[in-house]
Amino acid sequence: MRAIWKGAVSFGLVNVPVRLYSATENHDVQFRQVHREDGGRIKYQRVCSIDGEQVSYDDIAKGYETPDGQMVVLTDEDLADLPISTTKEIAVDKFVPADQIDPLYLDKCYYLEPDKSAIKPYALLREALSSTDRMALVTVSLRTRMTVAVLRVRDDVIVLQTLLWPDEVRPAEFGVLDEEPAEPNKKEVQMAHLLVESMAGDYEPEDYTDDYEEAVKAVVQAKLEGGEVATPPEAADDDGQVIDLLAALQQSVDRAKKKRGEKTG
The missing domain is CATH 2.40.290.10 (Ku70; Chain: A; Domain 2)
Known part of the structure; x- marks a missing residue:
């Protein structure tokens, strides 16, 4: 380092x-904008929005736009005196x-x-x-x-x-939370606690990977090798059925227990 x-x-x-x-x-996948036909990189010109003329780097300054739309041009000398x-x-x-x-x-x-x-x-x-x-x-x-x-x-x-x-921190202003809250009942709270305990564990960073990055690299490698790119199967659509909260919690608990090899019920 x-x-x-x-x-x-x-x-x-x-x-x-x-x-x-x-x-x-940052390990995010970075893409370039290229010409589809030949892969050439796309270049952008620095053009003034007023006269349409191309502007050189030497003629570019920093501008601060006020809330009412006025533009104040700041020179290097202005910023040097801060x-x-x-x-x-x-x-x-x-x-x-x-x-x-x-x-x-x-x-x-x-x-x-x-x-x-x-x-x-x-x-x-x-x-x-x-x-x-x-x-x-x-x-x-x-x-x-x-x-x-x-x-x-x-x-x-x-x-x-x-x-x-x-x-720089936005307030969390959601009108729906200001309405009369639908408080969970005692059984739902108990079941939620049981679900949390059944899924409790320690955070191991190595358990998680960036699936998107790996998938993109696999596609790139396949293209480099001249192979076919397989289209991943689409996830099954949710049928949209609304499930009772208590039943959903019970199912979640049973699923977590089954995954751990414990008895359900």
């Missing part, structure tokens, strides 16, 4: 020099209970690697986070933008995970 940032974590009077690494990578912080410090503001951080706010994730001379204070911070079940709320400047993040521990490594700003 290649470090994308170097700096230091500071909490109290303790300073821990670290390097930052991306903790995740009061942004470029400090190389991950400053701990406070240590907060881990359950106070809504997972919905968690964004990009990075690993923190300590310098060889800072292994002990790094381990100290890691132990403090783990033993107190808290996260460190920090501010950090990444790619010229100051952002809020948290430090947490994963497999003996301190992880920095940026947080979304409050206005």
